[in-house]
Amino acid sequence: MSFLQWIRYAAWIGVGLVAFLGAAVLLGWWKVDGPGRLQAGRASVQGMPTIGGPFTLVDHTGKLVTDADFRGKPMAVFFGFTHCPEVCPTTLVQMANLTSKIGAAADRLQILLVTVDPERDTPEQLALYLQSFDPRVVGLTGSREQIAAALAAYKAYAKKIPTDNGYTMDHSASVYLMKADGSFRTMIDYHEEEASALAKIRMVL
Structure with missing residues (x-):
């Protein structure tokens, strides 16, 4: 791989990583913990609301x-x-x-x-x-x-x-x-x- 090809390859990896982290934050797989810091989190899946309860x-x-x-x-x-x-x-x-x-x-x-x-x-x-x-x-x-x-x-x-x-x-x-x-x-x-x-x-x- 030539030096120019390697630069292009690295750039594509960087773009892909940024896109993945952005999607992960939006989906809740990771969450922002202060300026510029990410920590692992669990995705929040919106399901059926709770039915039933005290009366x-x-x-x-x-x-x-x-x-x-x-x-x-x-x-x-x-x-x-x-x-x-x-x-x-x-x-x-x-x-x-x-x-x-x-x-x-x-x-x-x-x-x-x-x-x-x-x-x-x-x-x-x-x-x-x-x-x-x-x-x-x-x-x-x-x-x-x-x-x-x-x-x-x-x-x-x-x-x-x-x-x-x-x-x-x-x-x-x-x-x-x-x-x-x-x-x-x-x-x-x-x-x-x-x-x-x-x-x-x-x-x-």
Whole structure:
């Protein structure tokens, strides 16, 4: 290699090294520690936000409960309301059908209906509503602030929609499947195929 070729080769190496270090800093493989100094670091990968977390609510018997009261059992958490015309009753019937197909193992699954309409869904109203569904379902309500905190923890959506007769609630329609330690595992989508939903429930049992 001639001296001129060697200079060009070295220049290309220098350019490549600078480009690599610049990309490494941007990606988080290395981080700047003071002026002109680099130290090894771990890349920061932005993944799914945490789903689930602490809540304090009142169940349909009037008892104050927290997320800790359900720890040790996998949970199926659904946000809905008792005046819901279709999605909520359909989902509760679907969950009853799914757990019946799984059998005794599904007794470990705690199904929670968290209202998005606390103004109308008192413990008494929830208790009356749940008489039509699987007796293992626990209804949860609370103050507007408590419900908002639960919605935020689960990254769920709810919005009051005015109607001619008052209002209805638009809300998330998925069932959150949580492991026994309270961590999120997966979701069952509204009208999901039965085989897929059964497989997902078995993941947390």
